[in-house]
Amino acid sequence: MGADTKQLRIRIKSVDSSLHLTKAMGLVASSKIRRANEEMDKSVAYAETLDKMICELASSPECRKSPFIDTGNTGDTKEKKEPRTRLVVIAGDRGLAGGYNANIFRMLKQYPEAEVYPIGRRICDRVEAEFISSESYSAKDAYELSKTMCDDFLAGKFDRLGILCTKYINLMSQEAEIRWILPVSVKGDSVKSGMVFEPDERTVLDSAVPEYVAGMFVAAVRESFACEVAARRIAMDSAEKNAKQMRENLELEYNRARQSSITQEITEIVAGSGK
Amino acid sequence: MKTYKLTISTPDGHIFDDEVVSLSLRGSDGDLAVLAGHINFATVVKAGKCSIETGSGEKMTATVGGGILTVGDEGTVLLSSSFAWDQDA
Numbered sequence: 001m002g003a004d005t006k007q008l009r010i011r012i013k014s015v016d017s018s019l020h021l022t023k024a025m026g027l028v029a030s031s032k033i034r035r036a037n038e039e040m041d042k043s044v045a046y047a048e049t050l051d052k053m054i055c056e057l058a059s060s061p062e063c064r065k066s067p068f069i070d071t072g073n074t075g076d077t078k079e080k081k082e083p084r085t086r087l088v089v090i091a092g093d094r095g096l097a098g099g100y101n102a103n104i105f106r107m108l109k110q111y112p113e114a115e116v117y118p119i120g121r122r123i124c125d126r127v128e129a130e131f132i133s134s135e136s137y138s139a140k141d142a143y144e145l146s147k148t149m150c151d152d153f154l155a156g157k158f159d160r161l162g163i164l165c166t167k168y169i170n171l172m173s174q175e176a177e178i179r180w181i182l183p184v185s186v187k188g189d190s191v192k193s194g195m196v197f198e199p200d201e202r203t204v205l206d207s208a209v210p211e212y213v214a215g216m217f218v219a220a221v222r223e224s225f226a227c228e229v230a231a232r233r234i235a236m237d238s239a240e241k242n243a244k245q246m247r248e249n250l251e252l253e254y255n256r257a258r259q260s261s262i263t264q265e266i267t268e269i270v271a272g273s274g275k
Numbered sequence: 276m277k278t279y280k281l282t283i284s285t286p287d288g289h290i291f292d293d294e295v296v297s298l299s300l301r302g303s304d305g306d307l308a309v310l311a312g313h314i315n316f317a318t319v320v321k322a323g324k325c326s327i328e329t330g331s332g333e334k335m336t337a338t339v340g341g342g343i344l345t346v347g348d349e350g351t352v353l354l355s356s357s358f359a360w361d362q363d364a
Contacts, residue, residue: 042288049284049352053345057317139286143356195347198318199303207319208343211354218286 005261008254012247019243025096026236029229033171036226040168040219047219050212057208058186062201067154068209070183083159085114086152087178088145090165090221091123092228093135098235100166100228103176107164115158117145119221134228137221139214146214153182161213165220166227172234174227181216184209277311278330280350285358294330298351300339301325309344309351316346320355336361 057063064071091104101122108116108123118124120134132141149161161182166174197204276296283291299308302318309316322341328334342355 043286045288046284046286046354049282049289050354053343053352053354056345056347139356142286195315195317195345198316203303204317204319204343208354211343211356214356215286215354 005254005257008250008257012250012254015243015247015250019240019247022236022239022243026233026240029233029236032229033226033233036222036229040222040226043215043219043222047215050208050215054184054208054212055186056195057201057205058184060195060197060201063205064186066202066205066209068150068182068184068205070185082113084157085111086117086149086158086161087111087114088117088119088149088161088163088217088220089123089127090134090163090224091118091120091126092224093121093133094228094232095122096235097228097232100174100231104164104166107176107178114162120224134221134225137218139218142214142217142221143210145217146210149182149213150210163216163220165224168223168227168230171230174231179216179220181213182209184212276330279309279311279313281327281353282350283353283355283358285355290358291327296328296330296332298353299326300344300353302344309346313346313351315348316344318344320344320353325353325358 058069063069087108089104089108091101095101104123105126108114116123116127116129118127118129119132119137121131124131152158153161160180162178162180164176164178167177168174278294278296281291281293281295281298282289297308297310299306301307301321301323303321304318307318320339320342322339324336325339326334326336337358337360339353339355340357342353344353345351
């Protein structure tokens with residue numbers, strides 16, 4: 001019995017330390033949520049403005065001749081040949097965030113032929129690439145990547161570019177998704193907007209597209225980070241709840257074992273005195 | 276003076292979103308100024324100085340890191356990778 005209670009005491013101590021850890025990680029995630037959401041809102045506002053502007057520019061007939069513009073279907077081209085895909089994959093720098101990273105990896109498996117550009121330690125380790133942090137990813141990094149992507153696209157190195165990231169629905173739910181950004185898909189007929197372009201339509205559009213792609217990268221990275229923090233908080237909350245439940249059960253078991261050993265001792269003493 | 280709505284947007288959000296009298300900056304074909312009632316217009320903005328006169332008459336200057344300027348019916352939008360007010364520097 002002594003050995004039994006000792007084992008239980010060790011387990012209770014270990015569950016206790018896990019409880020402290022999950023509590024601390026939950027608190028850190030909570031403190032980061034507000035800042036992450038603010039950053040996300042700002043970059044989403046920028047991306048929306050860019051999106052609106054690109055649609056406005058792309059409605060001009062001359063801009064539709066640009067290789068950046070696709071007037072047909074989005075992403076999944078109607079050609080029989082499988083399009084050469086390049087994916088910028090955004091995952092977290094750390095684990096312990098529920099299914100956040102796993103959802104990204106699962107979706108990535110659907111594109112085995114895709115060329116992957118990873119952002120975030122988890123995905124960098126997985127594809128054995130140089131580490132790029134998703135937490136401290138700056139707009140400058142996004143502009144550099146965007147320039148490379150646009151140059152490669154014009155050089156014909158790939159047919160479509162997508163961002164595999166996580167969409168923030170609310171604090172409780174986030175889902176992995178792919179956003180196809182190149183070629184820019186335009187719906188509807190071209191119209192003469194009466195807009196004056198300086199120096200000309202194509203030059204303005206060709207300068208706007210790298211800006212658009214970079215804006216989409218920044219928005220996706222910040223949205224994904226907000227998702228990661230929210231997912232971690234939820235995961236830590238549930239881990240904390242489970243650890244508490246486990247500690248309660250172990251304490252109950254420990255008290256039973258302790259009580260039964262006392263009862264046994266008393267029984268032995270009583271039995272001994274009776275002889 | 277007549278005013279119009281100007282939005283300056285960067286990856287760090289909307290830096291400015293208010294009524295202005297004029298906006299001056301360097302476009303692809305040289306310096307330009309946008310006043311109220313300007314025709315719908317789009318240009319590539321070069322990196323350099325930018326000055327704004329607000330509806331209240333305040334004059335502000337900033338450094339813009341290049342971008343795109345569009346003047347439309349719903350207002351004027353300046354999109355830039357970086358934008359910093361001079362007094363911040």
